[in-house]
Amino acid sequence: MVSINRLPLLVVLGIALVACGKSETTSTAASDELIVKIGAAGPLTGPQAHIGKDNENGTRMAIDDANAKGVMIGGKKARFELLSEDDQTDPKTATIVAQKLIDDKVNGVIGHLNSGTSIPASSIYFKNGIPQISPSATAVKFTAQGYNTAFRVMTNDAQQGKALGEFATRVLGEKTIAVIDDRTAYGQGLADEFVKSAEANGAKIIAREYTTDKSVDFTAVLTSIKGKQPDLLFFGGMDPQGVPMVKQLRSLGMKTQFMMGDGGYTPKLIELGGGAEEGTYASLPGVPLDNMPSGRDFAKRYEARFHQPIQLYAPYCYDAVNVMIAAMQKAGSAEPAKYLPEVGKVELKGVTAKIAFDEKGDIKGGAVTVYQVRKGQWHAVQTMGGTPAAKP
Amino acid sequence: MDILFQQIINGLVQGSVYALVALGYTMVYGILGLINFAHGEVVMIGAMVALTALQALLAAAFAPVLAVLLSLLVAVVACMALGYSIERIAYRPLRNAPRLAPLITAIGVSIVLQNLAMMIWGREYHSFPLPFNSISHHFGGAVANDVQIGIVVVALIIMLGLMWLVHHTRMGRAMRAVAENPAAATLMGVNINRVISVTFMLGSALAAVAGFMVSANYGIVHYYMGFMLGLKAFTAAVLGGIGNLRGAMLGGVLLGLIESLGAGYVGDLTGGFLGSNYQDVFAFFVLIAVLVFRPSGLLGEKLAERA
Numbered sequence: 001m002v003s004i005n006r007l008p009l010l011v012v013l014g015i016a017l018v019a020c021g022k023s024e025t026t027s028t029a030a031s032d033e034l035i036v037k038i039g040a041a042g043p044l045t046g047p048q049a050h051i052g053k054d055n056e057n058g059t060r061m062a063i064d065d066a067n068a069k070g071v072m073i074g075g076k077k078a079r080f081e082l083l084s085e086d087d088q089t090d091p092k093t094a095t096i097v098a099q100k101l102i103d104d105k106v107n108g109v110i111g112h113l114n115s116g117t118s119i120p121a122s123s124i125y126f127k128n129g130i131p132q133i134s135p136s137a138t139a140v141k142f143t144a145q146g147y148n149t150a151f152r153v154m155t156n157d158a159q160q161g162k163a164l165g166e167f168a169t170r171v172l173g174e175k176t177i178a179v180i181d182d183r184t185a186y187g188q189g190l191a192d193e194f195v196k197s198a199e200a201n202g203a204k205i206i207a208r209e210y211t212t213d214k215s216v217d218f219t220a221v222l223t224s225i226k227g228k229q230p231d232l233l234f235f236g237g238m239d240p241q242g243v244p245m246v247k248q249l250r251s252l253g254m255k256t257q258f259m260m261g262d263g264g265y266t267p268k269l270i271e272l273g274g275g276a277e278e279g280t281y282a283s284l285p286g287v288p289l290d291n292m293p294s295g296r297d298f299a300k301r302y303e304a305r306f307h308q309p310i311q312l313y314a315p316y317c318y319d320a321v322n323v324m325i326a327a328m329q330k331a332g333s334a335e336p337a338k339y340l341p342e343v344g345k346v347e348l349k350g351v352t353a354k355i356a357f358d359e360k361g362d363i364k365g366g367a368v369t370v371y372q373v374r375k376g377q378w379h380a381v382q383t384m385g386g387t388p389a390a391k392p
Numbered sequence: 393m394d395i396l397f398q399q400i401i402n403g404l405v406q407g408s409v410y411a412l413v414a415l416g417y418t419m420v421y422g423i424l425g426l427i428n429f430a431h432g433e434v435v436m437i438g439a440m441v442a443l444t445a446l447q448a449l450l451a452a453a454f455a456p457v458l459a460v461l462l463s464l465l466v467a468v469v470a471c472m473a474l475g476y477s478i479e480r481i482a483y484r485p486l487r488n489a490p491r492l493a494p495l496i497t498a499i500g501v502s503i504v505l506q507n508l509a510m511m512i513w514g515r516e517y518h519s520f521p522l523p524f525n526s527i528s529h530h531f532g533g534a535v536a537n538d539v540q541i542g543i544v545v546v547a548l549i550i551m552l553g554l555m556w557l558v559h560h561t562r563m564g565r566a567m568r569a570v571a572e573n574p575a576a577a578t579l580m581g582v583n584i585n586r587v588i589s590v591t592f593m594l595g596s597a598l599a600a601v602a603g604f605m606v607s608a609n610y611g612i613v614h615y616y617m618g619f620m621l622g623l624k625a626f627t628a629a630v631l632g633g634i635g636n637l638r639g640a641m642l643g644g645v646l647l648g649l650i651e652s653l654g655a656g657y658v659g660d661l662t663g664g665f666l667g668s669n670y671q672d673v674f675a676f677f678v679l680i681a682v683l684v685f686r687p688s689g690l691l692g693e694k695l696a697e698r699a
Contacts, residue, residue, distance in 0.1 A: 047616050049515035183669050209659065210669030214620055216610050219402040220655035221668045227395040240517060244610045251528060252398070253535045272519045272612050 034076040036334045037083055038063060038321060039101035039130075041094065041111035041121065044086035047214060047240040050268065050311055052113055055135060056084050057306050058314030059110045062321035071325060074332035080325075087112050089184075089213065091120045098124040106130065107334045108324045110317055115139030115157075116185035122150045131340050133323060135316035138262065138285065139189040143361040151343060153320050153355055154313070155285030155366030157186070160261060161193020163368035163384035164283055168194075168232055168259060169201035171370075171382065178207035178230040178256070180221060180245070182237035187213070190261045191236030198234075206230055211241060218245045219252065226254055238263035242280075243272045250276040257281070267309050270376055280373045281381070285366050286352050288380040289315065298351045319350035394533025399656045400649065401531075405540045405609070407648020408547035412602040413625030414632070414640035415554065416595030422571045422635040423591050425491070429498040430478055432622015433505035434471055434596050438603030439613045440513050442467035443520055456523035467600040475596025476589055484585070502622075509615040517614045520607040543605045550601060551641050554594070558637060563590060571635075627679050633692025642690060651675050 040059045042052035063080045071078045083104055087094040094117035101109055102124065109125060109132045112118040118137035125132040126147035134142065134152045138160060143150050168174050177198055181191035195205050206228045209221045222245070225233065233256045235245055242264045249258060257279065264282035273280075289295040292315065302310050324339075326346045331339035347356045356364045369383040413435055420428045445463035454462065482497040526537040558564035569577040570587045578584055606621065607613045624647065632643025654674035659667045682690060 045510065045515070045616075047614065049510070049616075050517065053515055208667070210667045212669070212672070215671075216612075216617070216620075217402075217406055219406075220399060220652040220671065223395055223398045223402060223652075224656040224659070224668070226398070240614070243517070243612060247611055251526070251535070251537050253528060253530075268517055272517055274519065274611050 032076065034073055034078045034334060036073070036078050036080045036328065037104065037106045038080055038324065039104070039106035039109040039111070040082055040084045040317075041087050041097050041101065041109060041117070042113035043089040043117075044084070046088050046090075048089050048113070048238055051238070051266070051313070052086070052089075054311035054314050055111070055113050055317045056082075057302070058135070058310075058317030059084075059321055061302065061305060061314070062318040062325075066321070066325055071329065073328050073334055078325075078328075078334065087114075087117045087121070089114050089117060091116050094118075094121040095124055097121070102128045102130060107328075107336055108132070108339075110135060110320045110324070112137065113313070114184065114186055115142055115189060118142050118150075119145075119185055122147055125149050128336075129340065130336050131324065131327070131343050133320040133343070135320045136262075136313040137186070139185045140193075141185070141189070148344075148361075149340065151320075151323075151357055151361040153316050153323065153350070153352065153363055155368055156362055157189045157193050157261075159366050160283060160285055160368050161190050161195075162197040164190075164234070164259065164261065164370065165194045165197025165199075165203075166201060167281075167283075167370045167382065167384060168234070169198055169203045172232065172257065174231040174257065175203055176206050176228075176230045177203050177232045177234060178209070178225045178228065179205060179234045179236070180209045180211060180218070180225075181235070182213045182215075182241055183210050184213050184237070186263070187236035187238075189236075191234065194234055194236065194261075211237070213237065213241065215241060216244045217248075219248050222248055222252055222254070225256075226252055230256055232257040232259060234259045235264070236261060239266045239269045239272075242282075243269055243277070246273060246280055247276040262312070265371055265378065266311050267378075268311065270373055270378070273373070275376075277373050278376070281370055282372075282378075283368050283370045284312075285368050286316075287367055287383055288369055288371075291380075292352050293349055293354075294351050315351040319348070319352050319355060322350060323348055323355060395656070397532060398534040399652045401534055401536050401540070402656075403649035403652030404645065405536075405543050405648070406652060407628075407645035408544050409602050409606055409609075409621070409644075410625050410628040410647050411641045411644025412547050412550065412598050412605070413621060414629040414644045415551070415637065416599050417626050417629040418632075418634055418637060418640040419567075419591050419595045421629070422637075423567060423588060424483070424487075424494075426483065426494050427498065427626070427634075428478075428483075428592075428595075429495070429622070429626075430482075430501035430505060431595065431599060432618035432620075432625070433502050433509070434474060434478075434599040434618070435603040435606070435621055436509060436615060436618030437474055437505060438467045438471045438596075438600030439520075439607040439617065440509055440603075440615070441470040442600070442604045442607065443513075443518055443613050446521060446523075450521060450523055459523060464601065464604050467604055468597045471596040471600035471603075472593040475592040475599075478596075479589060479592040484588075506615060506618070513613075513615055515615070517612050520611050520613050522608050522611070539605075539608050543609060546601065546605070550598065554598075555637065557594075563587070567591060624675070627675065630689055631679050631682055633689025636689070636691045639689055639691035646690075647675055647678075650678050 042055045085097040087097045098121035115137040118134045126149045138157045181187040259281040265284045327342035328339045330342045371378045445466040449459035486494045526539045528537045566582045628643035628647040632639030655668040655671035
């Protein structure tokens with residue numbers, strides 16, 4: 001027999017490597033301090049890991065700021081700790097991660113990144129009475145399940161899809177539209193709302209195609225769409241698919257306009273697009289970072305700290321943490337049951353907007369801004385909707 | 393008609409990549425009876441190494457063509473070393489262990505490589521800096537660019553080269569001998585360890601080329617890119633008859649065509665009842681059908697041609 005004594009070494013090495021992915025550990029603290037554990041959940045591995053890490057960074061910045069500032073909750077000095085978990089963008093893993101955060105006795109959760117993970121996880125947080133603020137889940141269903149624990153600081157898909165549909169038809173004047181979505185709760189939900197809005201405004205949906213959030217080759221679907229010659233192609237999905245899609249669109253010689261939702265509005269789209277992305281439209285709920293109350297300042301501090309530009313939702317994570325802290329301060333307690341009733345009442349001037357929630361936990365009067373890539377830069381084209389409350 | 397022609401081109405390009413990766417699976421299976429699940433990650437490492445080498449060479453102002461060829465060479469050499477190490481560390485100590493054991497280490501190696509790549513190259517997507525514009529050529533109404541034509545041509549040359557190597561060289565004869573009967577091959581003076589090492593290195597070299605092609609075609613590189621590609625290539629290998637070289641090539645190209653034509657036409661043919669989201673389902677459905685009616689794959693019975 002050949003010896004198998006190298007196997008344990010390999011296993012240990014594997015475990016050590018996997019363990020490197022988990023960053024936070026709890027530490028013991030002085031007794032007069034109030035330890036508040038903030039859970040963060042999003043994809044830290046897999047195709048959307050860069051956006052998940054961006055979310056974690058935003059959350060971490062808020063927590064570090066609060067610790068540096070010294071926040072008092074109920075007369076005690078609070079020390080915030082971050083417990084970051086990887087949900088791999090997978091709905092099943094999201095529920096496991098949610099349960100783990102609850103077992104670790106978190107006081108509240110910032111997350112998840114995706115609608116497809118936020119929705120299944122939300123029922124677990126609800127059953128355990130843990131407040132959950134998602135920085136980026138936009139599917140309508142997330143706050144429509146009757147859970148009083150679910151909040152978001154981001155405009156939902158109904159508002160966003162409607163704005164995009166109106167922009168495509170009324171502003172761009174497109175008549176024939178093809179739609180692809182990635183069959184996730186986010187992509188499908190956004191595409192459905194877009195279709196509704198575009199059809200209501202007189203456009204014709206001539207192709208409705210699908211892909212997955214792990215695909216990179218879309219030539220087959222695009223070729224089939226090419227035969228139908230639409231004016232505009234809308235993709236409900238994230239940038240890892242958006243980039244190869246727009247590249248393949250152009251290399252097939254199609255001059256169709258290309259439009260995405262908030263999943264496409266990233267610096268990566270331009271960095272990776274290699275020129276093919278020129279002219280692409282994408283939206284981001286809220287107002288442009290430059291027009292945010294303290295957007296520029298936040299971006300500067302973020303880049304100094306993490307040595308990379310903000311990908312997408314970091315400012316929203318930052319605001320979500322501050323909403324949670326504000327509710328805790330008002331309730332004078334970090335006990336989930338005690339501060340939960342206060343979360344919905346928080347009114348806060350955040351980095352992204354003035355934040356206030358409606359009775360469902362959605363942000364009040366969310367605006368949507370449409371951007372376009374022009375000469376390799378994102379340019380804000382038009383801000384749609386939004387009540388004055390959300391504007392700076 | 394133009395659309396059909398375009399779909400066939402799409403399928404051929406995709407299929408050529410599947411075929412190259414599938415060859416790696418099939419060569420190892422043919423000789424060891426082992427499914428090397430880490431093979432997809434070798435493709436990814438090949439792409440990553442090529443990326444780093446290409447960036448460095450372009451920064452050092454090498455001529456574009458030279459930089460591309462050199463970075464491909466670096467990736468091939470790196471992957472050959474990686475393939476050799478994987479076999480030496482993770483599989484050779486388990487060669488006489490129950491069949492399940494090396495399968496599990498294979499999955500372990502795959503996870504280790506993925507996490508290693510994540511630590512070295514980061515989580516974000518990298519742009520693959522191809523130093524020349526890929527010009528699109530029109531064939532009737534269909535379009536194919538330089539990179540796509542290059543993929544099909546290079547894949548074809550490599551496959552012919554591999555067939556020649558297996559059937560007309562001493563090493564190829566040794567490989568076929570080991571595949572047929574390792575014990576007898578040893579008695580005839582064949583150095584089994586050496587043959588197996590060479591097989592892994594050859595498969596990994598093909599993986600490096602495939603990784604380079606995929607990166608050049610899609611223009612992006614990511615530490616997760618090997619997973620799905622590996623799975624599809626494995627499917628292609630099984631479809632063609634795992635262990636059979638021609639089967640892997642046929643399976644790869646067929647799978648590419650099935651996916652492309654399936655995704656392109658299934659929606660219109662079923663009146664929207666089945667959409668293009670069934671692209672993967674369609675491919676795997678064909679696989680199941682083949683396995684039910686021809687359990688050893690399309691070309692799986694010609695055992696003598698194993699390598």
